[in-house]
Amino acid sequence: MSNTVRVALWCCQRSLSTLFERCIAAGGDIEIFHEVYLAAYRFGPQHRQENATFETDDNYTYENVHKMLSQKFPLGRAAFIKDMAFAVEGRFPELSSEFCHTFLIRSPQKVIRSYVKLLQGCNFDENYVSELRQKLPNSFKQQCLLYDYFIEHGYQSNMIVIDADDFAAMPEIVLRRYCQETGLTFGGCMLRCESLDSIPEDWHCSEVLKKATKASGSHERALRSTGIEPSTSTGKGPDLPIVWQKCVDECEQFYRIMFERRTIFKE
Template sequence: MRLLAWSGPRNLSTAMMYAFAARPDFDVMDEPFYAAYLAATGLPHPMRDEILAGQPTDPADVAQLCQARPKAHVYQKHMAHHMSAGMPLGWAEGAVHLHLIRHPARVIASYGAKRDEITEDDIAFAAQATLYDRFGGIVVDTSDLRNNPEKMLRKICAECGLPWTDAMLRWPAGGHAADGVWARHWYGAVHRSTGFAGPEGPLPQVTRDDLLAAALPFYRALKARAI
């Protein structure tokens, strides 16, 4: 099985990758299209030069990598907006698709703590809706995952036809060998973790009402399909 996990940033996507990496029957990939996306767009992301040097920048080469399956299964963590730069999508046909969503107020607040300039493309709600419209798949609100990790992970495994293992609930602190080079900028909290964090508090106040208003319809449409 190729399990393609789509999300925007700051959405428990790395913790989910670690949960699947803890399974002995899974390999994992961390945002394989990131360098190709930066090369195509020219965007000044943090650690841009290191990312471009650390991954293939030709989308065709990345697509070929994403079709490989060294173990029985592979979990691929993808940012939905990486595909909005005209990347090929044929490689994703026939895979199982998992869409991780989070309330946009939380995404905006968390992402804004790491970057000063944020656009609608950065938080990827429209891009994720486009991918769902094309591929369908399993939708998981990560607030439900944090409220009850075992319950939600069991549901995901059942939807994928996978046996349950409680190994998914724990991982070693300090990161994973599959982490992208950008991990030292973005993954500090999850590197200190050994499992999913507890329930989130009240929604944060955000100063970007324009981003919130643009993202909410896409979030609500996907939320209505969540397991």
């Protein structure tokens, strides 16, 4: 690989990750890889989705994704991938040590409340929703395991871990620190975005994934946002259905591990 600054952000679902990604993209001079491993996991020929049936995208093999991320870019142009940790489960050794690996976490209570709200407006069948509930704890678990893998195999001695609450409450402080520690260049433009109807054409992203997110509305709020309004929301609301609260409880043990590892930001 060249001397290109390469940064990876490993997330769980509904963690403000697309909004964070948009902030990074607004800095300019950067290649954005949007959930390319998730596309291989969910839509590619090696997909691991069990119950739900989706359109396939044969271009998104794991091998092709690795090649995509290792290509050379013009001098001065950085590369940034935002993806889900669970999408690389069992494939950690294939990940490049040339990337600066970082994490974005969020409270399971807030993640699942966001999911429940999203699913109310979708027409997903019960098989998909049931599988989602079953797999969400593993999403949090894989963040822990991936972090451990990077440390144990000497990828990095320290990694920045952002809690979504900190990003929402003090976006400029978080983004400045993030850029400082990853080698990206911070600019005030990162705090402002244009409202979008879909994933930008210049982002590297599966066309099938684009259609799926458009249909579900999962990225709509993040794409339509024109900036980050500092938030102190507690995420409290009516009691969750028992099956979802059980899911929260199962996720919580893994979230707490990552929360203890979080980077401390000071206003």
